[in-house]
Amino acid sequence: MSTDALALSRTELASRPIVARLHDWVTTVDHKRLGILYIIYAMVFLVIAGLEATIIRIQLIRPHNDFVSPQVFNRLFTMHGTTMIFFVIMPVLFGFANYLIPLMIGARDMAFPRLNAFSFWMTAFGGLLLYFSLVGANGLYGAGNAPDVGWFAYAPLTSRTFSVGHSTDFWTLALLVSGFGSIGTATNIIATVLCMRCPGMTLAKMPLFAWLNLVMACLVILCVSPLTAAQIMLVIDRYLGGHFFDTQAGGSAVIWMHFFWVFGHPEVYVLVLPAFAFASEIIPVFSRKPIFGYPVMVGATIAIGFISMSVWAHHMFTVGMSSAANNFFVISTMAIAVPTGIKIFNWLGTMWGGKIEFKTPMLFCVAFLFQFLIAGLTGIMQGAAPFDWHLGSSYFVVAHFHYVIVGGILFCLFGAFYYWFPKMSGKMYSETLGKLHFWLFIVGFHLTFDFMHIPGLLGMPRRIYTYEPGRGWDTWNFIVTVGVFFQAAGILVFVGNLLWSYFRGKAAGSDPWDSWTLEWSTNSPPPAYNFASIPVVKSRRPLWDLKHPDDPDWKYE
Amino acid sequence: MRPIGSIDRRVRMSPVVVLICGAGVAFADTAQPWSPTNIFAPASTPAKSIFGLSLFVLAVTGAIFLVVFALLLYSVVKFRKRRYDDGREPPQVYGSNQVELAWTIIPILIVVALFMATARVIAVVQKMPPPSNAIAVTAIAHQFWWEYRYPDLGVVTANELHVPVSDPAHPTPTFIKLLSADTDHSFWVPRLAGKTDLIPNHPNSMWIDPQEIGVYLGQCAQYCGTQHAKMLLRVYVQSKDEFDRWIRQQRQPAISNDPISEGQRIFETTACINCHTVLGTLANGRFGPDLTHLMSRDTLAAGAAPNTPENLRLWLRNPNAIKPGSLMPAMELNEQELDALAAYLETLR
Numbered sequence: 001m002s003t004d005a006l007a008l009s010r011t012e013l014a015s016r017p018i019v020a021r022l023h024d025w026v027t028t029v030d031h032k033r034l035g036i037l038y039i040i041y042a043m044v045f046l047v048i049a050g051l052e053a054t055i056i057r058i059q060l061i062r063p064h065n066d067f068v069s070p071q072v073f074n075r076l077f078t079m080h081g082t083t084m085i086f087f088v089i090m091p092v093l094f095g096f097a098n099y100l101i102p103l104m105i106g107a108r109d110m111a112f113p114r115l116n117a118f119s120f121w122m123t124a125f126g127g128l129l130l131y132f133s134l135v136g137a138n139g140l141y142g143a144g145n146a147p148d149v150g151w152f153a154y155a156p157l158t159s160r161t162f163s164v165g166h167s168t169d170f171w172t173l174a175l176l177v178s179g180f181g182s183i184g185t186a187t188n189i190i191a192t193v194l195c196m197r198c199p200g201m202t203l204a205k206m207p208l209f210a211w212l213n214l215v216m217a218c219l220v221i222l223c224v225s226p227l228t229a230a231q232i233m234l235v236i237d238r239y240l241g242g243h244f245f246d247t248q249a250g251g252s253a254v255i256w257m258h259f260f261w262v263f264g265h266p267e268v269y270v271l272v273l274p275a276f277a278f279a280s281e282i283i284p285v286f287s288r289k290p291i292f293g294y295p296v297m298v299g300a301t302i303a304i305g306f307i308s309m310s311v312w313a314h315h316m317f318t319v320g321m322s323s324a325a326n327n328f329f330v331i332s333t334m335a336i337a338v339p340t341g342i343k344i345f346n347w348l349g350t351m352w353g354g355k356i357e358f359k360t361p362m363l364f365c366v367a368f369l370f371q372f373l374i375a376g377l378t379g380i381m382q383g384a385a386p387f388d389w390h391l392g393s394s395y396f397v398v399a400h401f402h403y404v405i406v407g408g409i410l411f412c413l414f415g416a417f418y419y420w421f422p423k424m425s426g427k428m429y430s431e432t433l434g435k436l437h438f439w440l441f442i443v444g445f446h447l448t449f450d451f452m453h454i455p456g457l458l459g460m461p462r463r464i465y466t467y468e469p470g471r472g473w474d475t476w477n478f479i480v481t482v483g484v485f486f487q488a489a490g491i492l493v494f495v496g497n498l499l500w501s502y503f504r505g506k507a508a509g510s511d512p513w514d515s516w517t518l519e520w521s522t523n524s525p526p527p528a529y530n531f532a533s534i535p536v537v538k539s540r541r542p543l544w545d546l547k548h549p550d551d552p553d554w555k556y557e
Numbered sequence: 558m559r560p561i562g563s564i565d566r567r568v569r570m571s572p573v574v575v576l577i578c579g580a581g582v583a584f585a586d587t588a589q590p591w592s593p594t595n596i597f598a599p600a601s602t603p604a605k606s607i608f609g610l611s612l613f614v615l616a617v618t619g620a621i622f623l624v625v626f627a628l629l630l631y632s633v634v635k636f637r638k639r640r641y642d643d644g645r646e647p648p649q650v651y652g653s654n655q656v657e658l659a660w661t662i663i664p665i666l667i668v669v670a671l672f673m674a675t676a677r678v679i680a681v682v683q684k685m686p687p688p689s690n691a692i693a694v695t696a697i698a699h700q701f702w703w704e705y706r707y708p709d710l711g712v713v714t715a716n717e718l719h720v721p722v723s724d725p726a727h728p729t730p731t732f733i734k735l736l737s738a739d740t741d742h743s744f745w746v747p748r749l750a751g752k753t754d755l756i757p758n759h760p761n762s763m764w765i766d767p768q769e770i771g772v773y774l775g776q777c778a779q780y781c782g783t784q785h786a787k788m789l790l791r792v793y794v795q796s797k798d799e800f801d802r803w804i805r806q807q808r809q810p811a812i813s814n815d816p817i818s819e820g821q822r823i824f825e826t827t828a829c830i831n832c833h834t835v836l837g838t839l840a841n842g843r844f845g846p847d848l849t850h851l852m853s854r855d856t857l858a859a860g861a862a863p864n865t866p867e868n869l870r871l872w873l874r875n876p877n878a879i880k881p882g883s884l885m886p887a888m889e890l891n892e893q894e895l896d897a898l899a900a901y902l903e904t905l906r
Contacts, residue, residue, distance in 0.1 A: 389751020459594025
């Protein structure tokens with residue numbers, strides 16, 4: 001590792017004019033820079049969509065509140081959902097995958113660097129298109145509106161009869177464009193993992209991170225394609241006289257639901273598998289033990305991949321399917337709890353008998369384990385179709401999927417941010433601020449999303465801009481809104497910590513956590529070529545072998 | 558004729574009490590439900606079957622939660638790094654096939670049990686054939702109100718569904734055919750049944766057999782547009798006699814005024830009749846609620862406001878004041894016209 005060469009090149013970089021440096025970022029095909037672009041882009045949208053959620057919650061703090069109009073409220077929840085799924089979580093996960101996979105498998109870049117850049121800019125353009133609706137959606141009228149059809153945009157609310165102007169078109173095109181980006185990145189991840197591994201790294205010796213992202217990428221290709229098809233059909237309906245979803249001309253609203261959820265449910269696993277990938281790297285390192293049951297973890301991941309393609313209609317238990325169809329989706333939905341449970345147990349097995357060090361990344365991952373357990377169990381409740389006839393479309397389901405996405409995915413993501421920040425920036429973050437972020441966020445998370453289940457059980461449907469007093473919902477909604485402010489404070493500390501550490505933090509060194517995967521064997525931040533010489537590995541923990549030549553892993557695997 | 562409702566009696570509970578009680582059986586106090594829309598206070602067979610299943614599912618998931626939570630808590634406390642650690646790595650364990658097998662097979666057995674309990678309730682609710690004495694209702698959802706038709710009884714009404722109470726020994730269930738005139742909606746009265754969507758071009762059905770007299774509340778549960786929030790549901794469960802009396806009254810055409818009042822003239826010469834029906838007059842529109850017996854209803858605008866003379870006048874003057882985004886236009890009437898129109902509508906008993 002030539003530290004001198006790196007230092008030299010960084011001085012050179014710093015002395016170049018800012019326009020030239022920006023030009024480098026815009027035209028880059030380096031997987032690490034694209035990864036960081038994805039992450040920064042997602043952080044910007046995280047703040048925007050978080051502010052939208054805050055306004056939603058202020059509106060719902062008491063019954064008959066008039067902080068925003070119903071029209072604005074409906075736009076807010078549509079934009080919040082669409083932004084968070086498509087322009088926050090997917091890009092940030094793609095960012096980490098892009099940055100880490102080549103480093104973890106001992107490669108110098110992704111398989112298709114130019115496709116990588118193309119995919120990022122498509123995704124970025126999609127997000128800008130969505131927000132351009134705020135000024136452009138009414139077309140000729142000048143001032144415009146954001147889409148207000150909900151993030152799953154059920155037909156026929158999206159037809160030109162019920163959605164005049166161009167707001168729905170911006171929504172459609174934004175998802176269509178970013179969908180191409182997602183498919184490009186997924187193709188790239190599959191090709192990279194399958195073809196670019198360093199000598200000695202068989203599939204069975206690959207870090208779980210790469211395995212989980214491989215399955216995630218396969219799911220993206222399978223599930224984003226139907227969404228893209230549906231968006232094209234919707235455009236045909238709106239502008240070329242098609243009748244796919246036009247119920248007034250014999251089209252089917254239910255077909256849209258199938259198209260959307262055949263994307264929408266695997267999408268949940270597209271988001272959660274990379275979160276599992278973070279946990280599967282962080283928990284072993286801070287427990288000082290290898291992952292428990294590696295082959296079973298791989299098997300469970302593949303099982304989740306397959307089963308997740310057959311559960312979509314559990315989002316549709318209330319649309320009047322036959323009892324046979326309902327039964328099928330009940331059993332497939334409950335079946336997916338088995339491999340997911342296996343994962344939780346294996347993480348437990350990893351911690352069991354270890355020496356757990358509660359650094360910030362590990363704190364977030366431990367909280368994830370507890371919260372994901374609850375999210376899984378409320379998922380089983382909704383998997384029981386008759387119970388879902390109550391819970392579906394109520395605040396209970398809103399609480400449930402936020403438990404998955406915030407309590408599960410976002411907590412793992414925060415863990416990943418703190419764990420790999422030293423590698424990406426070369427600087428150490430502040431452990432004190434990290435812990436403050438953790439405690440603020442966990443208090444806010446539980447105030448908001450624990451108590452959000454209860455109004456759902458008391459009959460409160462989702463997506464209502466206001467509610468009647470006397471339904472027993474008032475207190476709960478008040479508590480839920482209070483929690484939002486703790487979460488917002490946590491995010492402020494988080495962003496502040498990263499910014500402060502980037503400019504003022506101590507140098508982290510190449511391996512601050514005494515870790516075992518290949519990304520820690522190169523400099524922090526890694527040079528453009530990643531590795532001076534391509535590494536050769538003999539086990540799943542190449543750096544363990546290096547640090548413990550007397551007791552290497554490859555003797556036991 | 559207002560049915561006596563135990564429902565509107567509102568019981569407030571402090572969050573602390575609620576937390577101590579926890580989920581489950583504590584919710585089931587039907588005499589004093591915490592909320593008129595509590596899913597754990599069922600009053601009709603479909604809701605009761607779901608309630609039974611939900612208790613079973615809650616018990617199973619609760620048990621899993623306790624066991625796994627305890628194991629996780631134990632491991633993070635017991636295996637935390639101690640202050641005076643010797644700095645050596647713990648024993649490196651790679652896995653165990655026996656343990657993996659155990660935590661694969663036990664969850665599979667639990668899933669099978671949960672599935673069988675679920676399938677039973679699906680059959681009870683979905684495969685119920687309508688008995689010959691069932692009341693047939695067609696519910697048609699509109700943006701943002703409910704139309705109810707009783708095809709066998711010749712009654713059309715809006716927003717307030719009346720059904721007879723059902724004696725468990727001799728059930729008289731109500732079977733509701735669910736249609737939509739525009740976008741997707743969902744019919745959800747939590748104490749009577751789970752929700753079922755109303756989807757255009759996709760007829761659905763559901764049934765209820767409410768066993769206690771009273772008013773049951775609910776609201777549209779599928780996002781349907783601007784005023785999704787104020788598309789409220791009210792189900793009036795009445796004794797057989799009261800229900801029959803209500804049906805007889807609803808079948809009557811509107812009381813005719815002779816000569817035609819000023820209000821009726823305004824009603825029939827402005828756009829009102831494009832959307833509203835008043836039986837026995839010129840007005841036969843279908844886009845808005847049937848107003849033949851408007852004054853027999855407790856609420857206006859799909860439950861958005863109580864049906865009082867002041868609210869009625871405000872609603873006529875500016876529907877957006879009560880329900881912004883409602884599809885009823887403000888007709889820009891002057892004060893005298895408003896008075897006359899309101900006076901006419903108040904004769905529609």
